[in-house]
Every structure is written in structure tokens, then in C-alpha cells.
Amino acid sequence: MDAxxxxxxxxxxxxxxxxxxxxxxxAVAARLLxxxxxxxxxxxxxxxxxxxxxRGSDWTAVNTPYVGLGTRTGVPEQSWLLPDGGEVLVTAALxxxxxxxxxxxxxxxxxxxxxxxxxxxxxxxxxxxxxxELRSPLTGVKGFVxxxxxxxxxxxxxxxxxxxxxxxxxxxxxxxxxxELLDVARIDTGRLQLSPRPTDAAAIxxxxxxxxxxxxxxxxxxxxGEDEGAGLPRLHADPDKLTQVLTNLVxxxxxxxxxxxxxxxxxxxxxxxxxxxxxxxxxxxxxxxGIAAEMxxxxxxxxxxxxxxxxxxxxxxxxxxxxxxxxxxVTLGTSDAGGALVSLTWPAEQxx
Numbered sequence: 001m002d003a004x005x006x007x008x009x010x011x012x013x014x015x016x017x018x019x020x021x022x023x024x025x026x027a028v029a030a031r032l033l034x035x036x037x038x039x040x041x042x043x044x045x046x047x048x049x050x051x052x053x054x055r056g057s058d059w060t061a062v063n064t065p066y067v068g069l070g071t072r073t074g075v076p077e078q079s080w081l082l083p084d085g086g087e088v089l090v091t092a093a094l095x096x097x098x099x100x101x102x103x104x105x106x107x108x109x110x111x112x113x114x115x116x117x118x119x120x121x122x123x124x125x126x127x128x129x130x131x132x133e134l135r136s137p138l139t140g141v142k143g144f145v146x147x148x149x150x151x152x153x154x155x156x157x158x159x160x161x162x163x164x165x166x167x168x169x170x171x172x173x174x175x176x177x178x179x180e181l182l183d184v185a186r187i188d189t190g191r192l193q194l195s196p197r198p199t200d201a202a203a204i205x206x207x208x209x210x211x212x213x214x215x216x217x218x219x220x221x222x223x224x225g226e227d228e229g230a231g232l233p234r235l236h237a238d239p240d241k242l243t244q245v246l247t248n249l250v251x252x253x254x255x256x257x258x259x260x261x262x263x264x265x266x267x268x269x270x271x272x273x274x275x276x277x278x279x280x281x282x283x284x285x286x287x288x289x290g291i292a293a294e295m296x297x298x299x300x301x302x303x304x305x306x307x308x309x310x311x312x313x314x315x316x317x318x319x320x321x322x323x324x325x326x327x328x329x330v331t332l333g334t335s336d337a338g339g340a341l342v343s344l345t346w347p348a349e350q351x352x
Contacts, residue, residue, distance in 0.1 A: 196237055
């Protein structure tokens with residue numbers, strides 16, 4: 001049988017006839033099983049499909065594709081080990097001319113387990129991150145609430161206010177983490193919902209800077225240009241998502257950078273005969289140590305963190321996802337002060 005069509009499939013395929021001998025082996029299957037596809041034709045299925053489980057049993061002996069119930073039409077996905085020790089996910093279809101008739105063909109599919117391993121690692125990282133991030137605020141909430149319940153009459157009003165303020169702060173931190181996890185899930189599954197409309201970039205930037213500045217002693221500077229933002233085009237954006245992106249970037253600059261944090265907005269590019277701006281470029285910079293060039297490719301991945309100041313490692317991943325969902329771009333560089341520079345472009349509202 002011509003295996004050229006099988007070679008186009010992303011998974012490895014081994015076909016065997018009613019006599020239990022191999023009829024075709026795809027290129028992917030030949031590579032995984034470390035056999036020659038041409039030499040494998042005509043050999044018993046068990047000799048070509050050299051797969052074993054953790055106990056040393058081989059696939060054909062365990063699954064007996066040619067015997068058993070006459071209603072059986074397949075073998076569900078199972079994990080098996082290759083001759084080199086690698087793991088593959090194996091499933092099979094048993095073809096019968098009719099129910100109860102002998103099997104006339106067996107099609108075995110082999111898929112590398114690397115994707116599942118990566119997914120398992122991501123899930124483990126997610127569990128570890130959530131557990132770590134939840135433990136600290138929950139411990140604080142539990143401790144202060146217990147102290148308030150047990151010593152309410154003995155505590156002064158200022159002490160009560162401090163404890164309740166801390167509890168409220170920790171509760172906000174938990175809410176932000178849950179919101180981040182939900183955003184990550186929506187980005188990963190392609191279910192992110194946006195409500196874009198004409199948006200004033202300067203107004204949102206002013207609100208974000210004022211909000212972050214109220215909670216830090218670090219100097220924050222908003223640079224809208226000489227015209228104070230009058231020349232900026234209106235954006236095609238979900239205002240809540242744009243606010244989330246800018247807040248995340250400014251807070252990152254405050255938390256992980258040093259010195260002054262500067263937020264700069266400028267019209268970006270031109271199009272059309274009148275040279276109207278294509279969008280707005282946002283730049284958030286600080287005067288800290290910056291991010292090494294060799295590390296920048298990892299910054300927008302899940303769970304990436306740097307330094308000793310912690311964090312969930314999800315913020316910049318969400319920023320990247322939200323910006324791309326709006327058709328924008330986000331890049332990393334070095335600021336004039338030597339710190340980190342995050343630049344993102346956001347498309348303008350399309351004029352009719």
C-alpha cells in the first residue's frame with residue numbers, strides 16, 4: 001500500500017491487514033518506532049509495533065486486536081513506551097465488514113506525548129503558582145480575623161483599623177489573582193470577550209497613572225506630548241482591557257523597577273492621503289536594572305518571574321494576549337535610564 005498519503009498526517013500510523021501483517025508505515029511512525037518503513041511491510045504487527053508498558057508487556061499482547069468481542073471496533077488511547085524510552089499516546093481502530101465478523105484491518109495511531117507532558121507541566125505550574133500566591137494573603141486574613149474575634153475588646157480602634165485595612169488589601173490581592181487566572185483561561189481557549197468602542201487613550205492613561213500613584217511613593221510621570229494628548233487618535237479598544245493592560249505595566253514598573261516610572265503616549269504611524277495616525281504607541285519605562293536581552297523572549301510566557309519581589313508570573317502573559325487580541329503589538333527594550341522599556345502599539349478607530 002502507498003504510504004505517501006499517511007506521511008501527510010501529523011501522527012504516526014501503522015496499518016495491518018487481516019493476517020496480522022503490516023501493510024504500511026507512515027514516516028512519522030517509522031521515526032518513532034525506529035524502523036524502516038519499506039522493510040516493515042509484511043512483518044507481523046507485534047514485531048513492528050515495539051511498544052511496552054511499565055511492566056514490560058507489549059501492545060499487541062495486551063490489546064489483542066484480532067481476538068475478543070466481535071463488537072469491538074477500537075482500542076482507546078493509552079500511554080506506551082517506545083524502544084528508546086520515550087512516551088507515546090497510542091489508539092487503534094479495528095475495522096470489520098460487519099458486527100461480529102473477524103477484523104480485516106487494524107489502524108494504529110501514535111502521537112508523541114510531549115504535548116501532554118507540556119500541558120501537565122503547565123497545570124502543575126498553575127497549581128503551584130496558585131497555591132503559593134493564595135497562601136500568603138489567606139494566612140494574613142485568617143490571622144487578623146482570628147485576632148479581631150478573640151481580642152476585639154482589648155484592641156484599640158487604630159489597631160482594628162490597621163487589621164481590617166490589611167484584610168481588605170489581602171482580599172483585593174486574592175480577587176486580582178482570580179481575575180488573572182480567568183483571563184489566562186480565556187486567552188488559552190480563545191474565549192476572550194472584548195467590547196471595543198472608540199476610546200480616549202490619554203484619559204485612560206491619566207486615570208491609570210493617578211490610581212497607581214495614590215498607592216506608592218515612587219515618582220510617576222505621564223508624558224502626553226506638547227499638545228497634552230490632543231493629537232492622539234481615538235482607539236478601537238475595550239476600555240476595561242486597555243485600563244487593565246496599562247495598570248499592569250505601570251504597577252510592574254513600580255514593583256520591579258527603580259527610580260522614576262514614565263508613561264509616554266505618542267501617535268503611531270500614518271495612513272491615507274491625509275496622513276492620519278494608525279494608532280497610539282504607549283511606552284512604560286523605569287530606571288531599574290532592566291531585562292537582559294536573552295531573557296526578553298520569555299517575559300510574555302506564563303509564570304515568568306524575575307527578581308525577589310514575587311508575583312504570579314501571569315501579568316505580562318495577559319498583557320500580551322490582550323494587546324494581540326486588539327490587533328496591537330508589544331515589545332521589550334531598554335529605557336534611556338537603563339531600565340526596562342515596554343512599548344505597545346494600539347490600533348486607532350477606523351474612520352468610515
